[in-house]
Amino acid sequence: SQQGEEDPQALSIQEGENATMNCSYKTSINNLQWYRQNSGRGLVHLILIRSNEREKHSGRLRVTLDTSKKSSSLLITASRAADTASYFCATGRGSTLTFGKGTMLLVSP
């Protein structure tokens, strides 16, 4: 069964605006990861946050993790048209990752 569920399913914004995506999960995890997928391509790893961390930054990306609520959020600041893609959260438990269904982000110029 899929562990992570992203919200919203789709998000449409203008260039320069911020985009926030949320992920909820059900069981304990050792870390949570976010990936990006451009249409018809493989996934690219964006950021990993460990279960004992609350916030992490990487460039224009900010990830938060609330293990008490079993939720995470990904914030992309000052979005660009090139950020248009699907974004997936993946929960790490044991040796494998479990992926959610993703959020489709469309950034219009």
Next chain:
Amino acid sequence: DGGITQSPKYLFRKEGQNVTLSCEQNLNHDAMYWYRQDPGQGLRLIYYSQIVNDFQKGDIAEGYSVSREKKESFPLTVTSAQKNPTAFYLCASSPWTSGHITYEQYFGPGTRLTVT
């Protein structure tokens, strides 16, 4: 150039035929994975391997088979027993795995399989 290669990019087969998808990595990673992605869906784990000559079933292994004879290679065979084989197949690798830590995965470009 380090990375993961999958071939071919597009594959067409007739129903009832087995087909093998290739996945090769030169990242010296111990662990390799196969996922299936259907339209508008996330990734579902088919099989994974943490070491040569060993592999484990994922969530949807029925109708698929794998081998891991070399560290660099993890081919996936979609057998005629797979009821709905048409999908986008993604291969990934990671440095290593343990029971306690799940590392980031590096993905290949995918193979789109169409069975008619």
